[in-house]
Amino acid sequence: MAQPGRPRRTTIADVARHAGVSTTAVSKVLRNAYGVSPAMRERVNAAIKELGYRPHAAARAMRGRTYTIGVVFPDLRNPFFPDILDGIDEQIAGTEYQVVIVRGGASPRTEGRAIDALVDRQVDGLLMVAPLNTRSRLEEVARILPTVVLGPHEKSAAYDSVADDDAAGVELVMAHLIGLGHRRIAHIAHGDIGRARSSTSLQTIRAQTYKRVMREHGLADEIAVATTSYTEEGGYEGTRELLVRDPRPTAIFAGADLAAFGSLAAVHEAGLSVPGDVSVVGYDDTRMAALANISLTSVDQDGLTMGRTVGRLLLERIEGRTTSVQFAVSPALVPRRSTGRAPA
Amino acid sequence: MAQPGRPRRTTIADVARHAGVSTTAVSKVLRNAYGVSPAMRERVNAAIKELGYRPHAAARAMRGRTYTIGVVFPDLRNPFFPDILDGIDEQIAGTEYQVVIVRGGASPRTEGRAIDALVDRQVDGLLMVAPLNTRSRLEEVARILPTVVLGPHEKSAAYDSVADDDAAGVELVMAHLIGLGHRRIAHIAHGDIGRARSSTSLQTIRAQTYKRVMREHGLADEIAVATTSYTEEGGYEGTRELLVRDPRPTAIFAGADLAAFGSLAAVHEAGLSVPGDVSVVGYDDTRMAALANISLTSVDQDGLTMGRTVGRLLLERIEGRTTSVQFAVSPALVPRRSTGRAPA
DNA sequence: TTGAAAGCGCTAACAG
């Protein structure tokens, strides 16, 4: 693995020699630690610049921090996720921290390996997005390192959580559809594979709220759920399944934009028009939803704000906060042309 | 940062004590190194399992490898990127390696910082996807660690490269459109900001090939390029710009699906039909392109194969290969309903 | 085949 002629890295010893000071002095300057004279600081910084010194992360990790924040995403296809990263980056800009992303995959097992990998690499903070692992597994990790969980509606003493108020979001959607005269409203859900305590997952809350609102409006008999996944394929398959019902639904509420895109495709393929025959609603308000030819009614859960909040909480925990906090972000309905009055 | 009561990690010393052997022995077992008796191997493995030992990555990094492969993506919104990761993961499955992803951002400066961050963290291998930094900067990095570059058509002695045969892909698109009778074919390009040697970047090659084919067919006067970016916004803005031309183009070839989605939106917004008034073509053949209501003609560059190739090359280099190799992946045209005969 | 011991580059007591 050693490249031929691979140059030795510059170390703090080199910097110290160059500046005519001790390695301790260099270390202190690097960490902005207490007790360095301005003169020394200047000399050290000059030497650092001259030698092009960069701290060796592994060596730092042996004693202190890695200045690394690990983020576990279930997958990278959801266009909503980059917004979260933008928010985090905004918060850590100006700090020495670096965000690294790993994919958790679709099962608790692969996700567990991703978590282990980050723990082994001594990240200073961990963000779990829509985790599949059990709450107790997450708490175990949170005891080892500062952890924030995004998605599930959980109050844990061990980690912070940030979540969209999914119940409120779904209520907005349902009020919108019911207000347009729809009664046969179907839902596309994301299967809660493998997660032991699923009652707090965002997908479960969305599905449960859908059912509750249907019942509250005397539409219990019209409840129709296709449980697939929050992906294009999931939305497509789920919609095909729902459209064969007789009478067929006049509105389809997909739990995520990605699924709604698949849903739109299936509706068109069935020779039906949107919203003339079927209204379609998504969730996430991704950029694609706003495009003129898609114009998908969706729920904006403001990923940027979520990301900012996550970033801030993580930095706070890294700095020593041990009390746990929860944040709920209020969603907003963004009505577009994919929803209209129910057909007569 | 230390969590209260944070449990000390199990180390090889613990394992060694538990198994009644030396730490050297444990280390050797962990690395499948030469010179351990089966009996000892077994005892050590048993102790590892019992104690739930996991190697400390930073400590390993001080002497040997980190078992980490770093990937730098310009952004995470391009739905083509996850395919690449799938291919890599397939190759490294079964090894101890872990892929970590960092975002390089839209400028050479932010991308440079991302590279530095991975170098500081001693990754064992680096994949640069569609890099913005100069070739010489990449070669500098490649001298430090095994590097593969995906996207640009460059032959470097320092790193391996994998690229789509973009010229061939564009020729397929152009032949398709010209075969349908189009003459006023416009192109949406991605601005090559900041990259010193841009002649090898995939976006430049796509744009250059477009121009060349136009000239070869006596359509030099019809060349129309809107240089924005390979994003929804870029495609939207670029198309609006192109549609005001008089006479307007009958076909728009966007350099990426993401841009093509924006293009479709702009065409619809202008009250024009696809492909009746304007044909639209993308590049990447993402999942969304295949959806029934989008049905975008596109070019499949097989991200999965690219990812597999990248993964294999990286492992080879980590294992010691120092000669440089180049791979070109042949693209295929996937005609769909977004293209049709040119209007009379 | 096995183990003792010397670092890798950095941080954090602790002394001066």
Place this chain on the structure above:
DNA sequence: CTGTTAGCGCTTTCAA
């Protein structure tokens, strides 16, 4: 305010 020094957990000579 500054420097000396002892490790962090692992890999790797080098002897036994």
